[in-house]
Amino acid sequence: MSFMNKYIPKEFEKKWVKEWKNKKLNVFDPDSKKKKYYVLVEWPYTSGDLHIGHWFTFTIPDVLSRYKRMNDWNVFFPMGYDAFGLPAENAAIEHKVHPQDWTMKNIATMTKQFQQMGTMIDWDWMTIACVPEYYRWNQWIFLKMYEQSLAFRGKALSNWCPSCQTVLANENIENGKCWRCGSQVIQKEVEQWFLKITEYAERLIWPDKPKASPERSRRVDWPISVRVGQNNWIGKSEGLIINFGGIEVFTTRPETIDGASFLVLSPEHPFVIKMTTKDNLNKVKKYFNQSTQKTEMERKENKDKTGVFTGSYVKNPVTGKKIPVWVADYVLFGYGTGAIMAVPAEDERDREFATKHSLPIIKTSLKAKPNGKKRSIYHLRDWSISRQRYWGTPVPMIHCPTDGIVPVPYKDLPVELPYEVDFTPHGKPPLATNEKWLNVKCPNCGKPAKRDAETLDTFFDSSWYFLRYVNPKYDRKPFDEEKVKKLTPVDVYFGGSEHTLGHTLYARFFTKFFHDEKLLNYDEFALQRVQHGVVLGPDGNRMSKSKGNVINPDDVVDEYGSDTVRLYLCFMMPYEGTSSWSTKTIAGVNRFLTRVWEIYQKQNQKSKIKNQKEDEKLVIKLKKTIKKVTEDIGNIKMNTAIAAMMEFLNEWERNPQELSKENAKKFLQILSPFAPFLTEEIWHSVFGEKNSIHLSTWPKVEGEIIEEEVTIPVQVNGKLRDTIKIQNSKVKSQKEVEKLALNSEKIKKYLTGKPKKIIYVPGKIINLII
């Protein structure tokens, strides 16, 4: 063994990174005649150091991409950064670094680290959100949406710090208090920009059966959990709007109206003041103030079933009885009409409320047919997109004292984000602190006016970046329609399940908008969606610096090499899974690669032997392994693909010489998407190949794999009692199998006579019922 080369990945991994770059191995050719395959991974946020989670998220798509390339697809696997957002601004406030400098530095660091992974990402297509060349098109899209009345000014409850006079992100609230000044945060109606996603609600609902994608035979096939999740989030309810003495309520169960024994208004409902009698006024006002201190979730939970009586009554339009009008914050103003009829006999929450406040519970006939207007309402709300923050796309609008809100003309785009601002202003957004930037002339009347000083939600950036990727330098429109036609839709979109209700829904909405604007000829941007899980720290907790359980990819790469880290991440769990990092298991995976290395070194020494005899069984095992790995990669089940290769190696090691060169190369090829460095090195040094293994053609298994002998389990009354072996040619004959089963000594013990019934599943199992 001593004369053999040892597996030392450091000796060749860096070499191949350079070599592949020089040979332009991973350069994507958009004009290739091959069929395109667009692999998209959610662009990562520029948080700083590369996390082992990034490796996990990207390695599996990379394995798929490499596999697809070896199967003659023109694989497009671009990359970019989600670079706007709150953490950059938090860094600015806490550490006095400018968000732009912080972000750009992070991008440089992360890119360097990413390139170590050995992915086939072509970095020339890189797109980042925080540069004017990108965000000017956010502004362009915003203006188009404004023209279609899809972008509009509205009001919504927001987290409000009364002392800082500003809206707060959920993240910046600690135990209901502002993170900076410690004041109690309240819920306040704030005017802001919205996108009318509700106009697309109906079209965003997934059909029961996946629909065919236009111009392609492939179907849009998203996981059922995502489709159901989004549909529930859109939450369409069909029902009636019924008038109770001027108050409109929405109900999905109009037939229960004769059991409606009281009405409940949300505290913000405009009728509350009107309905409240003098002696109840103080009580109701106090209740309103209490409600502003609760988050929406606290309100929905409504643990204490709080509420107050207004002092007024309205007539139940069906029974004619007077029923009391109450105010309670478990009724939300933003949903339905902000008022409900309470039917405690039928509804759990209403019953609890009625019990708590001693309100009548009246049986319903379930036959009532009240008058009302049919209406569909949605749980989905319009998307609030303006943020009172700095690090984002400036809203391309101008506020003019004479002309009101005026859009920035297209020719004046981009509205560039100014560098100099105060990040901790009071009572106004950061952008408003730069007077030079803020003050402009009205494009309409030319008189002094002010820019809109708010920025767009970062989800705006990520709703269309996958279209920008196809030509990031295009300067006439957000995306190059010709290239988009050729390279999109996305074939498979990898990302986190936390984006089910946000990002992916918004991206679908944008796609439908572009379709309506005739910029796209399809209305679903990704044919397939795959959601990944989480790599936890070795202690089973989410990795965090404060817990000290963070695995730094650089360290493990240094210890084992990139291939081992990649292989371990593929092997540790299914892509959708969540489990903890194990320093022991990765050593085992490294052991596997070492054994692979060594068995090929032995091949090298014996390769001069002619007329090599192959072991038939081993060749069959190899064929089965190729088949299994091929299927598993296609189904993104990398962990079982690796298990199959491990099984094969275990067999092969028993007879290392009994596989031909040709077959030995095939095994190397199916391992290559997982361990691109080691396989490339062996491909060249052992087999003397001149071209890259990654451009070789994936091995095919022709025809059926036929084994001589098949093992069939024999059950008696459903319990396994023996197994029999039978020649493959006879396996289809139930008589032959029965004969063998009934002759087994082990089985005979259980038989008292002839079995009552025999069930034989050909090639699988035989069950004797006695």
Added chain:
RNA sequence: ACCGGGGUGGCGAAACGGCAUACGCGUAUGGUUUAGGACCAUAUGGGGUAAAACCCGUGGAGGUUCAAGUCCUCUCCCCGGUACCA
């Protein structure tokens, strides 16, 4: 509270309704080694036995089926999301 996803050996996990625990880790014993490590071999769900036989086993309770981790009903526990973190 609501919506989605999960509970399988000591651990990470496999299993088109058809041999539960593949593959890997860990552990034990043996080999190799000056020693340790590394490596190699064998064993490894629990009970039971000299060894077998056999019995019990996929969070819990029922059900469907020749056959259930897998399908159905109820239930307990854990994770993610709930709209300004990305």
